[in-house]
Amino acid sequence: MKIAFILAGFFLLLLLLEALFPLRHRTWALVRRLLVNLCVSALAFAAAAWIVRPIGLSLAAWMSAKSFGLLHIVPLPAVVQFGLAFLLMDLTFYYWHLANHMLPVLWRFHNVHHIDPDLDVSTALRFHVGEVLFSAGFRILQVGLIGLPPLTYMIYEGVFQASTLFQHSNIRLPLQVERLLNRVLVTPLGIKLTRSGYDNRLFMYHRDIPSM
């Protein structure tokens, strides 16, 4: 629950920075955008909090207790296991996002996110509940194969959500900061350039993967 409060605070901070240093002009007024995107995302929020997260956490706890999954094949130092788990979650999620663009049945739900007339921090919340329910199935596969420990799962979720808010935000960063961050992260300007694509991974560790 603490993570939810931290993320809500981060959302408000980004909202403030968008007002001070906007990257793009909005076509809709902010209040209208917030109302529409919060209404669209209400069911998705509920499904993520009450279905996807509990399933992911329960499975992670069970996998860890039984030492099942890729991470448990070879004994690894905790810090190496954590880093590997994090990168595997991010990489596999990238392919899930790719599938959301390539498979018509998934795209039917995922396009709700991409047809937002503007791009700002509220776009990061704009998901169809159908997409979130499909992602519960993917999460089972992902956590099950990787054998993710519950604590790593919680940290990954928090970092992933914070990064999604930041990437979609409409903030003009100083160019030098953009250049620096862009070496390792997808930035607000970077995601703008790939808006019609699917480049929302946390890290830029495989630049050769096709994006539109």
Ligand SMILES: [Zn+2]
């Ligand atoms: Zn997408």
